[in-house]
Amino acid sequence: MIIGGNRIPFSRAGGKYSRVSNQDMFTAALEGLVARFGLQGERLGEVVGGAVLKHSRDFNLIRESVLGSSLSPQTPAYDLQQACATGLEAVVTIANKIRLGQVESGIAGGADSISDAPIAVSEGLRRVLLEAGHARSTGSRIKAFLKLRPSDVAPLTPSTDEPRTGLSMGEHQAVTTARWGVTREAQDEIALASHLNLAAAWESGFFDDLVTPFQGLTRDQNLRADSSAEKLAKLKPVFGKRLGGPEGEGPEPTMTAGNSTPLTDGASAVLLGSRAWATERNLPVLARVVDAETAAVDYVHGHEGLLMAPTHAVARLLARQGLTLQDFDLYEIHEAFAATVLSALAAWEDADFCRDELGLDAPLGSIDRARLNVHGSSVAAGHPFAATGGRIVATAAKLVAAKAAETGRTARVLISVCAAGGLGVAAILEADPDDATAATGTTTTAQEG
Amino acid sequence: MTAGAPEGYRVERLAAVPGLGGLYAKGATSSARIAATRALPGSVRGGRDGSDPTLPSVALRVDHVATDLPDVADRLARYQRLVGERVGDTIPAGFLHVLGFPVATGLMTRGDFPLPLLGMVHTANSASLVRPVRLGETLAVESWAEGLRPHRRGVTVDLVTRVLVDGEPAYRGVSTYLAKGVHLGSRASDDGSAPSADRSPHAGLPFVPTGRWRLGASTGRDYAAVSGDRNPIHMSALSAKAFGFPRAIAHGMYTAARALAEVGPARGETYDWSVEFAKPVLLPSTVDVSITRGTAGDEGAAGLDRWSYTVQDSRRGRTHLRGAVTRRDRTHD
Numbered sequence: 001m002i003i004g005g006n007r008i009p010f011s012r013a014g015g016k017y018s019r020v021s022n023q024d025m026f027t028a029a030l031e032g033l034v035a036r037f038g039l040q041g042e043r044l045g046e047v048v049g050g051a052v053l054k055h056s057r058d059f060n061l062i063r064e065s066v067l068g069s070s071l072s073p074q075t076p077a078y079d080l081q082q083a084c085a086t087g088l089e090a091v092v093t094i095a096n097k098i099r100l101g102q103v104e105s106g107i108a109g110g111a112d113s114i115s116d117a118p119i120a121v122s123e124g125l126r127r128v129l130l131e132a133g134h135a136r137s138t139g140s141r142i143k144a145f146l147k148l149r150p151s152d153v154a155p156l157t158p159s160t161d162e163p164r165t166g167l168s169m170g171e172h173q174a175v176t177t178a179r180w181g182v183t184r185e186a187q188d189e190i191a192l193a194s195h196l197n198l199a200a201a202w203e204s205g206f207f208d209d210l211v212t213p214f215q216g217l218t219r220d221q222n223l224r225a226d227s228s229a230e231k232l233a234k235l236k237p238v239f240g241k242r243l244g245g246p247e248g249e250g251p252e253p254t255m256t257a258g259n260s261t262p263l264t265d266g267a268s269a270v271l272l273g274s275r276a277w278a279t280e281r282n283l284p285v286l287a288r289v290v291d292a293e294t295a296a297v298d299y300v301h302g303h304e305g306l307l308m309a310p311t312h313a314v315a316r317l318l319a320r321q322g323l324t325l326q327d328f329d330l331y332e333i334h335e336a337f338a339a340t341v342l343s344a345l346a347a348w349e350d351a352d353f354c355r356d357e358l359g360l361d362a363p364l365g366s367i368d369r370a371r372l373n374v375h376g377s378s379v380a381a382g383h384p385f386a387a388t389g390g391r392i393v394a395t396a397a398k399l400v401a402a403k404a405a406e407t408g409r410t411a412r413v414l415i416s417v418c419a420a421g422g423l424g425v426a427a428i429l430e431a432d433p434d435d436a437t438a439a440t441g442t443t444t445t446a447q448e449g
Numbered sequence: 450m451t452a453g454a455p456e457g458y459r460v461e462r463l464a465a466v467p468g469l470g471g472l473y474a475k476g477a478t479s480s481a482r483i484a485a486t487r488a489l490p491g492s493v494r495g496g497r498d499g500s501d502p503t504l505p506s507v508a509l510r511v512d513h514v515a516t517d518l519p520d521v522a523d524r525l526a527r528y529q530r531l532v533g534e535r536v537g538d539t540i541p542a543g544f545l546h547v548l549g550f551p552v553a554t555g556l557m558t559r560g561d562f563p564l565p566l567l568g569m570v571h572t573a574n575s576a577s578l579v580r581p582v583r584l585g586e587t588l589a590v591e592s593w594a595e596g597l598r599p600h601r602r603g604v605t606v607d608l609v610t611r612v613l614v615d616g617e618p619a620y621r622g623v624s625t626y627l628a629k630g631v632h633l634g635s636r637a638s639d640d641g642s643a644p645s646a647d648r649s650p651h652a653g654l655p656f657v658p659t660g661r662w663r664l665g666a667s668t669g670r671d672y673a674a675v676s677g678d679r680n681p682i683h684m685s686a687l688s689a690k691a692f693g694f695p696r697a698i699a700h701g702m703y704t705a706a707r708a709l710a711e712v713g714p715a716r717g718e719t720y721d722w723s724v725e726f727a728k729p730v731l732l733p734s735t736v737d738v739s740i741t742r743g744t745a746g747d748e749g750a751a752g753l754d755r756w757s758y759t760v761q762d763s764r765r766g767r768t769h770l771r772g773a774v775t776r777r778d779r780t781h782d
Contacts, residue, residue, distance in 0.1 A: 151667060166661040166738075175657055242737065245656065246766035300713065301740045301756070302659040 005394020006033035007268035025267035032212030045103025087389020095289035110386025111267035124152030174240025176305030190338035198376025199225035264382030268390025284439030309424025404436035451618035476566030502563035543706035549610035724772035
């Protein structure tokens with residue numbers, strides 16, 4: 001069961017968090033969660049999370065964060081890394097262990113910093129340093145250093161390019177965007193909704209019990225509450241500019257900085273526990289993790305788009321649960337780019353794609369767009385890779401609990417997150433009205449003892 | 450795919466693979482000699498009577514090329530890392546080309562080879578790996594020249610290299626070189642009039658990038674270090690200028706080997722690999738790669754075992770190279 005979540009506001013790269021590390025940020029998110037639910041000194045079953053851009057010294061990032069928190073030092077932890085799906089996969093992992101009875105409670109999350117990203121030395125310098133380190137005499141050590149060339153001294157900064165293709169995620173999505181014919185207007189519409197919905201959620205106090213201020217930041221820095229369709233329409237395209245060819249005979253580029261996710265710093269954490277564990281501690285229960293599915297696509301030679309794996313994950317998840325795509329009160333689809341969401345929606349509506357790629361008799365169909373990312377998503381909030389899963393799960397759990405409390409019936413949310421490497425994770429959360437009423441403090445007419 | 454030297458060729462055995470450094474010095478000398486003995490500027494004469502030049506009907510052969518030496522293993526690993534091959538004991542076709550290259554160069558620097566080594570342009574390459582070759586196996590390498598023919602910009606010649614393991618052919622590579630401005634006196638050009646773009650199996654399909662290569666200024670030097678091919682046109686802007694290039698150019702076989710590597714494990718253990726080189730890649734530069742599985746109009750399972758690739762400068766719309774990789778170890782009916 002998902003009990004609650006906590007994150008720090010997400011900062012734009014080079015902003016308020018430029019002097020803090022992944023460990024600092026995750027510890028802050030963790031500590032806020034501990035404080036919110038009174039877990040000081042508690043030995044939890046497990047804390048699981050990770051970071052996508054990670055220093056080699058952070059080999060035990062999560063365990064070190066636990067030791068820096070007020071949780072019991074006897075709380076075990078481990079690092080998990082699945083690119084942008086890290087946070088969601090961590091939630092699924094803990095939920096599964098709870099279901100198996102291996103743990104009673106756990107925290108899942110992640111942190112990522114672009115501002116404090118590790119910088120590596122060149123391959124040449126690295127080889128020289130390793131060779132010198134293994135050398136047994138001063139002479140052979142000097143000999144190793146003599147192999148150094150001036151160009152070896154230049155540092156390597158991490159890039160968000162796909163290692164196997166050399167194309168950035170944006171360039172990959174640009175191909176998918178063109179293939180699905182996603183328009184600039186539709187992308188800007190998603191981007192605008194993301195900003196306005198997230199701004200409204202902040203205004204309504206929705207994040208009061210989901211966010212702990214950090215380093216002087218009290219709201220997501222990337223949020224533009226005053227964004228407008230006109231402003232978004234003015235931005236120049238940044239991805240897919242070469243697709244048109246030298247004569248411009250190909251597709252026009254449509255993806256701008258406005259309808260893409262910015263590079264961001266941040267951390268998030270989600271508390272999960274068995275019903276008994278929660279009841280014992282008088283903790284509320286927001287939602288349960290019903291099921292989850294991870295998928296991967298063959299993107300290397302462009303058979304499918306890099307970020308299209310969630311389309312497969314969702315299809316298999318629905319089949320296993322005997323649900324249709326329309327059986328949800330809410331949808332949380334991670335906005336790596338506005339076009340990623342639109343490409344997935346278009347794919348689910350496409351009979352050929354659903355038959356040839358997903359192996360379905362009929363297309364999954366369309367969704368009620370009023371139920372999609374109702375409190376904004378990554379285009380507005382930002383996307384600190386490993387922290388996004390925790391942000392989405394906490395938001396989705398709280399939303400679905402509110403929906404159950406409001407309607408007096410079980411409410412259901414579909415979550416999907418795409419990730420580098422052609423990966424994607426989908427999960428279903430459900431909230432029951434009784435739990436939701438207790439957790440959200442609202443009363444409904446459907447109460448029972 | 451594995452045929453040996455043409456009939457009438459005799460085999461000359463070498464004790465070991467020659468060193469490329471000495472061959473380049475020799476190549477420079479013989480190039481100068483060829484230039485000096487040309488009866489007319491821009492033409493090559495085979496004999497004093499003015500008849501067409503002939504290729505030496507000789508195959509150079511090295512019977513024992515050991516691959517179980519630590520320096521070969523080290524060089525192979527560096528090659529694999531550089532071109533993006535999986536690092537391991539399986540020798541990719543591109544490295545067999547590298548191993549055979551000095552033998553082919555040895556042939557081109559012989560006194561009876563009629564074309565100048567320096568300034569020749571590698572225009573195409575096709576290779577077949579018919580049996581997996583692994584590190585530690587002892588190889589026999591043989592090389593000969595054949596197919597001297599006119600081209601609209603000069604003459605072309607095929608340097609064929611075979612690699613045999615235990616007497617069985619494992620690899621056969623054909624490197625086509627163009628000697629620019631050289632003409633066969635008695636034969637009219639019958640080749641090269643059609644633009645090569647039209648022969649591409651996927652001409653007409655839109656270019657969809659599946660990869661991007663950022664090639665640094667040292668790309669030529671890095672490949673030279675593992676391949677031994679230190680042709681000045683690859684080494685620095687200064688040395689390339691001497692041969693008429695504005696900057697250093699990437700080795701064609703480096704770019705083709707990267708494309709082969711990007712096809713990945715699906716190519717199988719044995720495969721055919723071809724490339725045609727168009728505009729050279731000036732260094733440094735960023736180029737887009739497009740790999741397409743199957744070919745238009747070639748539906749079905751057999752088509753799926755073929756990959757076409759194109760490397761281009763998308764901004765200027767210039768094609769650098771294009772080619773194909775076809776898996777051999779599966780037959781489809």
